Amino acid sequence: MLVERQAEVAALTGIVRGAVAGQGAFALALGTAGIGKTSLLREAARLGEEAGALVPGARGTELEQAFGFGIVRQLFEPVLAAASPRRRTELLSGAAAPAAAVLGPAGSAPAAVGDFAVLHGLYWLTASLCRERPVVMVVDDLHWADRASLRFLAYLMPRLEGTKLAVVAASRPHEPGAEQHLLELLMIDRSCTLLRPAPLTETGSTAVLDSLLDGPPSPGFLAACQAATGGNPLLLRELARVVGEEELAATDENLARVPDLGARAMAIRVGARLARLPASCLRLVRAVAVLGDGVPQHQAAALAEVGPGESVEAAERLRAIDILRVGDTGDTGYTASPDGSGPQLGFVHPLVRAAVYSGMNPAERVAGHAAAARLLAGAGADSEHVAKHLLRTPPDGDAGAIEVLRGAGTDAARRGAPDAALGYLRRCLSEPLAPPLRREVLTEIGPIAAQVDLAAAAGYLREALGSVTDAAQRATIAHQLTRVLFYLGRVEEADRVCTGAMAGLPEEATDLRRRLLAAVVNYAIWDPSYPGRAEVVARARTLPRHDSVGAAMLDSVLAAHECLAGDPAAIAFAERAIGGGDALVELASADAGWLIGACETLLTADRDEAMSALDAGLALAHRRGSTTAVAMMLVFRGLGWLWRGQLAEATADLTQARRNADLVGLATAPFTGAFLPEVLVEQGRLDEAAAVLGAAEPDPLPSAGPWYFLLAAKARLARAQGRYREGLAAARAAGRHFGAFHFGNPAFCGWRSEAALCLHALGNTEEATWQADEDLRLARRWGAPRALGRALRVAGLVRGLPDGLSMLVQAVEVLEKTPARLEHATALVDLGAGLRRAGRRADAKDHLGRGIDLAIRCGAGPLGRRAETELRATGARPRQPFRTGPNSLTPSEHRVVSLAADGLSNRDIAQQLFVTIKTVEVHLSSAYRKLGVKRREQLRAAVDGIP
Secondary structure, eight states, X not given: OOOSOHHHHHHHHHHXXXXXXXXXXXXXXXXXXXXXXXXXXXXXXXXXXXXXXXXXXXXXXXXXXXXXXXXXXXXXXXXXXXXXXXXXXXHTSGGGGGGHHHHSOTXXXXXXXXXXXXXXXXXXXXXXXXXXXXXXXXXXXXXXXXXXHHHHHHHHGGGOTTSSEEEEEEEOTTOTTOOHHHHHHHHTSTTEEEEOOOOOOHHHHHHHHHHHSSSOOOHHHHHHHHHHHTTOHHHHHHHHHHHHHTTOXXXXXXXXXXXXXXXXXXXXXXXXXXXXXXXXXXXXXXXXXXXXXXXXXXXXXXXXXXXXXXXXXXXXXXXXXXXXXXXXXXXXXXXXXXXXXXXXXXXXXXXHHHHHHHTSOHHHHHHHHHHHHHHHHHTTOOXXXXXXXXXXXXXXXXXXXXXXXXXXXXHHHHTTOHHHHHHHHHHHHTSOOOHHHHHHHHHHHHHHHTTTOHHHHHHHHHHHHHHOOOHHHHHHHHHHHHHHHHHTTOHHHHHHHHHHHHHXXXXXXXXXXHHHHHHHHHHHHHOTTOTTHHHHHHHHHTSOOOOSHHHHHHHHHHHHHHHHHTOTHHHHXXXXXXXXXXXXXXXXXXXXXXXXXXXXXXXXXXXXXXXHHHHHXXXXXXXXXXXXXXXXXXXXXXXXHHHTTOHHHHHHHHHXXXXXXXXXXXXXXXXXXXXXXXXXXXXXXXXXXXXXXXXXXOSSOXXXXXXXXXXXXXXXXXXXXXXXXXXXXXXXXXXXXXXXTTOOOTTTOOHHHHHHHHHHHTTOHHHHHHHHHHHHHHHHHHOOHHHHHHHHHHHHHHHXXXXXXXXXXXXXXXXXXXXXXXXXXXXXXXXXXXXXHTTOHHHHHHHHHHHHHHHXXXXXXXXXXXXXXXXXXXXXXXXXXXXXXXXXXXXXXXXXXXXXXXXXXXXXXXXXXTOOHHHHHHHHHHHHHHHTOOSGGGHHHHHTTOO
């Protein structure tokens, strides 16, 4: 009976109906234990079943929290088990194939699968199920979900639109040990509907008590029950049951008993009922408490050491007194076992399990988990199912346990669940291992820990380094360790590790030498206090060319260093790194940092190869790589779109990069916190830009790291808001930060141009001109058209008429045939405005008209509106902006149209481009309108005319 939950039921009804209609949604019931969240999930499941939906269910438990993708497996494994072999193969094919690493037998994956590839594969498996019929996923106790499963749900959230999927979950707020960051990521998503069931009112409590007590309670007794339970429905029911079992009259005479009974109602009821049952029932219920909810009945019976018939009778008795659920009883997760071996057993509520489990003394619990591990291992269970019990036992040097824990770590890593792998291997290291075996485990755990816990990774890799004598192996571990130390900010320590490892390498180990040196140069780029940075970079520059991954890494970081300094020699390093191609891009799937240096250099030089390399690296990271690699590729591709004036594309990439970074805790704030606000400012979304900047800026600002980007973006926003003094202060701060690294390339960080424009607005023309001229000098040295065109434009603006007009003309000429469309549009508008003020209205009209068209195509609304205002001031009427035709397509629309013209279905296009089917539909709809076509078969003729 659902009491006082009409609003929540109405919301769930709308969500389920929306899913049936193709409007995917996520609902999260949030509240304390016993408030009625599970009842709401049962109602959602009932609504889904009535609507003909597939209703997979799962429940988080404390025992399963260390089990990688535990919730995901509960959701999908029964569905796949019920499918025919042919259908199962279909579901796990194509883009969904990486999901088999999670849902297939342990060790079935031929190689380790990156976490992003697994998440994307699981998404496409979900999409395939939704094509057949609506799906309502029901997940209880999300606060105990494992991190990998929470990442999947967070990955799913922005892809719900247009799907026949409803996800309905329940969680306790601020539960100790919960993955709070990921839970908050789910809660703040715009597609999340939060349900907060409130405590029962006195009227609701009366209804509950009336249904359970022999007679109506007195007003005083009712008030005491309400106070003792806080209106919590579960506790209220438990209290009423205890009152009934102890045959207490619900009158004022028994008021003194209520507070004590209310606090211990659950424990009293469970303990009292179990005490009246045979010993076999107690053994069985304790076995279920140890093995965890959803355990096959025959396994629980084996652990309890009761026979088959006796276990059936015991389970029925426990069900009759409302302790256990047996088989499919309408809860969120218990059905027949996937292997067909009989029903599953689980507790009616987590608080009941807690009462049973806490009733066992510590020695009994440890012995139970050790026995469970032996039982499962003997039954051929996969290593992770066995290892989750070993995690709750003390080390005893058992060789079998060590083998299981190590195997579980390997399996979890292959499945893309590094968090779980770290837990198993960490427990393995607590065993008394022989030195050679400990060394092997340390070399395994170090790289895995680097994905989850950098401080722990440093400790493991440091110990591994000290235990290895082979120079090449030491260098490999040192390379991993220095990367971790760099991310931890321990640069001097990283330098010592690198230097020591290089000193021990034989001369022929050229690849390893260059890998280590690349790491050192990389530190020199990001930490201005790095000792001997000039000598390190000079040594790296003079090394002879070598065809290896290490050489490509070194070329890439040298390119970044020279680019930041404004030296055109950077371009040759970047071309060499990208030209070394396949090896470097392969490496980028695991650590995008080594590709980024070359790409950002070529982006800064306005070279098309940069976007091609980022596309290639992103495609590889999508297929096999990590979420971290995908996030970094998206960050810099988003920057490329910004500099090319594709603001919609930039917004999409940078927004997705932020979300991916949040999934894994990657610190991209210096980049996304700067690049995204710049895009938003150009789109006129100033409040949003301020919010992103405010969330990204640390206090105090670190001295190391590329925070000059964020400061420059802060200056740009302040200028757009008319706060010129604040803009000037932020621009100067960016200059100090950038200059501390001995960098000065204005194409990378154009702080001087921002300062000049703010100074000009404040009336300080002399200093504004000096800053603009210095920016122009540095831009000429670098030579790339975007930076040079901007510097000419700003120098012309601060000079004013008539001296600055020729510089504005030069800016337009420099930018005319470059990919820097937004800067070109800005130069056209500024030149047109200058010509109008100079009285040359006819010339002004042409430039302003072109500026409007280009601004609209870029998505720069404020610039387009300013150009229209200037054009009207010339006496001309703005013509209809250029919004149609092949050249009006965005890059994403162009890609989708090209693939559609080649005959690919929307689903095939979505899988190839790693987007949702809804996204493909939106792009195609927009492209149809722009191209003036109505049918798919007309696209080929339209595409043939697109350059």
